[in-house]
Amino acid sequence: MADGTRVDEDLLRAWPLPALGSDKDERGRLVVVAGSRETPGAGLLSVEGAFRVGAGKVQLATVESRAGLLAAASPELMVTGLAEDDNGSISPREADRVVDVVGSGVVLLGPGFSDTDAAEALVESVAPRLGQTVVLDALATAYVTGRHDDVAALDASVVLTVNPGELACCLEVEDDEVEDDLVSAAVRLADRTGAVVLCGGEVKVVVAGGDVWRVEAGNPGLGTAGSGDVQAGIAAGLLARGAEPAQAAVWAAYLHATAGDRLAERVGPVGYLARELPGELPRLLAGLAG
Numbered sequence: 001m002a003d004g005t006r007v008d009e010d011l012l013r014a015w016p017l018p019a020l021g022s023d024k025d026e027r028g029r030l031v032v033v034a035g036s037r038e039t040p041g042a043g044l045l046s047v048e049g050a051f052r053v054g055a056g057k058v059q060l061a062t063v064e065s066r067a068g069l070l071a072a073a074s075p076e077l078m079v080t081g082l083a084e085d086d087n088g089s090i091s092p093r094e095a096d097r098v099v100d101v102v103g104s105g106v107v108l109l110g111p112g113f114s115d116t117d118a119a120e121a122l123v124e125s126v127a128p129r130l131g132q133t134v135v136l137d138a139l140a141t142a143y144v145t146g147r148h149d150d151v152a153a154l155d156a157s158v159v160l161t162v163n164p165g166e167l168a169c170c171l172e173v174e175d176d177e178v179e180d181d182l183v184s185a186a187v188r189l190a191d192r193t194g195a196v197v198l199c200g201g202e203v204k205v206v207v208a209g210g211d212v213w214r215v216e217a218g219n220p221g222l223g224t225a226g227s228g229d230v231q232a233g234i235a236a237g238l239l240a241r242g243a244e245p246a247q248a249a250v251w252a253a254y255l256h257a258t259a260g261d262r263l264a265e266r267v268g269p270v271g272y273l274a275r276e277l278p279g280e281l282p283r284l285l286a287g288l289a290g
Helices: 009-013 041-052 064-073 092-102 116-129 138-143 148-153 164-171 175-180 182-193 227-240 245-267 278-289
Strands: 029-033 057-063 078-082 106-109 133-137 157-162 196-199 204-208 211-215
Touching: 009 245, 009 278, 029 041, 029 092, 029 227, 041 057, 041 064, 041 227, 041 278, 057 064, 057 092, 064 078, 078 092, 092 116, 106 116, 106 227, 116 133, 116 138, 133 138, 133 227, 138 157, 138 164, 138 227, 148 182, 157 164, 157 182, 157 227, 157 245, 164 175, 164 182, 164 196, 175 182, 182 196, 182 204, 182 211, 196 245, 204 245, 211 245, 227 245, 227 278, 245 278
Parallel strands: 029 057, 029 106, 057 078, 106 133, 133 157, 157 196
Antiparallel strands: 196 204, 204 211
8 A cells, every 4th residue: 555645845835824813703613621640730731732823712621620720821722621530531421521622623532541431431421412523542542443433423523643652452352463563554444433533643544535745853751741632722723724635634743743853952852841832833833933
């Protein structure tokens, strides 16, 4: 199978993002459902990624015990606290409230989820009731395993942001099978679910319908805690400001990888932090607009 189209600056300049509106309402609304008692910062990483690529209004829904701390840490945010289960995860019983909070905005589910069963139960109760664009990240993609037809039948447009191990879980295959041919695995999942698939790795792959793109930027330093949360937030933020799912995934993969390269040039190939990635995004966007 062909490796797909290589993503570079020329491709992105020929595929420009929607123009930004003049106020926050015109730049879209995003709800990030993220975090647990032990991983509260994941939502903030996603939120900053979204803000830095131009999302106008972002709301974070997270566990009640950490909501106040996160609201104080990011004054730009509206933060909603949700009941948590005994393990400190967002309780699946909060599904009705999540649907109400999301409303008609773009939603990102999954950053910082720490319990697979709770994540699967929450997404199973929420996703079929949404009609807009949904990004499922990390453990939220547990909902996809064994439910390819259900995902394809959702009213919502779906973007899956996964690493190779999560892609293997979604397909119910061994990790080695995905590592041997990442493109074929991503194509298979996209075909079965109708979703846009963004999968990281040494080379990032984006698949939408019959189209495949690859991003060859990036470096080992991106393999750090929280990095994927930033990437998911970038994709969701671009969706909120009006990008189509495939465009948002391709741009997000490139921006995330190239932000890592910019940091590696200054501080070395490893040792930079995920929370430093969003600060690179405005300059990257400005350069691609030129």
